[in-house]
């Protein structure tokens with residue numbers, strides 16, 4: 001909406017400047033920008049939330065005194081359609097347990113007392129300017145639903161220090177326990193160890209409670225997934241994060257989702273990520289980054305100077321060059337770095353910093 005309004009305004013300016021009563025037409029760049037804006041608006045309709053936040057016919061088990069009662073005969077459409085749905089459905093139960101242990105009011109008190117955050121975007125810009133490569137967000141990742149355990153000898157602080165020494169701009173720390181064997185404690189440990197790289201809390205956020213928990217645990221940035229969250233929720237979590245001094249990495253999987261999130265007010269202050277992993281098949285395809293960056297929504301994001309991040313499936317310097325060529329300013333890399341014996345060398349090699 002915002003961009004369309006801007007496009008129309010420049011068309012009006014052009015019309016007013018019409019020369020000698022000629023039928024005034026917007027100049028070519030303005031016409032192009034209007035065309036892109038209209039295409040982005042049309043694409044946004046296709047970017048609706050694809051993940052159902054809870055089982056449509058209720059949970060398969062219901063509490064019954066001290067036991068769980070299994071509800072029989074629920075139809076197939078009550079099963080998660082992909083891994084993200086499975087994660088999100090489980091997350092609701094996890095949050096209930098956390099909230100019982102530490103109520104939201106107590107968490108708010110802790111968040112108020114937390115030390116200041118570090119500037120996530122500035123760290124990326126600085127590294128990028130120094131190396132000529134996209135800023136690296138290196139992920140502290142022990143396991144994943146697609147690969148199982150990736151690094152059996154997992155020491156989060158050692159890995160974080162190695163990433164920093166190798167030249168990463170920022171770190172991403174997986175906090176999900178059930179599916180990624182991560183934890184909020186890892187985030188706390190890395191911060192407490194004095195690692196200077198700003199930290200992204202890689203959590204599947206569905207409630208504001210998690211945003212406060214991220215801040216209390218030392219995060220400088222949070223992940224928000226457009227497939228899970230409608231714009232109303234994204235806007236709210238962005239506001240909460242901003243009020244706590246954090247930025248958001250808003251992740252999309254399709255052009256439609258990108259077009260939709262571009263409608264969010266103030267989205268330019270945050271980062272937009274394109275995740276190359278298909279949620280149904282787990283296959284990664286870097287060409288997705290290129291396709292989305294070349295789409296009207298991708299062009300609009302670039303025109304607005306939004307920091308774009310290529311995520312998942314980046315293994316080699318050629319992969320880095322490919323997504324950089326597509327226009328991203330940062331990359332998020334987990335598996336290819338974390339499974340190396342020497343993650344610092346892995347970072348230098350991936351970014352060709354030794355050459």
Ligand SMILES: O=C(O)c1ccccc1NCC(=O)[C@H](O)[C@H](O)COP(=O)(O)O
Nearest residue numbers: 083144145146311312313314333334335
């Ligand atoms: O990693 C997975 O298998 C996965 C499955 C389902 C949802 C999300 C998943 N990963 C989260 C991520 O976004 C990646 O950890 C991150 O982009 C790094 O990816 P990679 O370099 O391929 O490890």
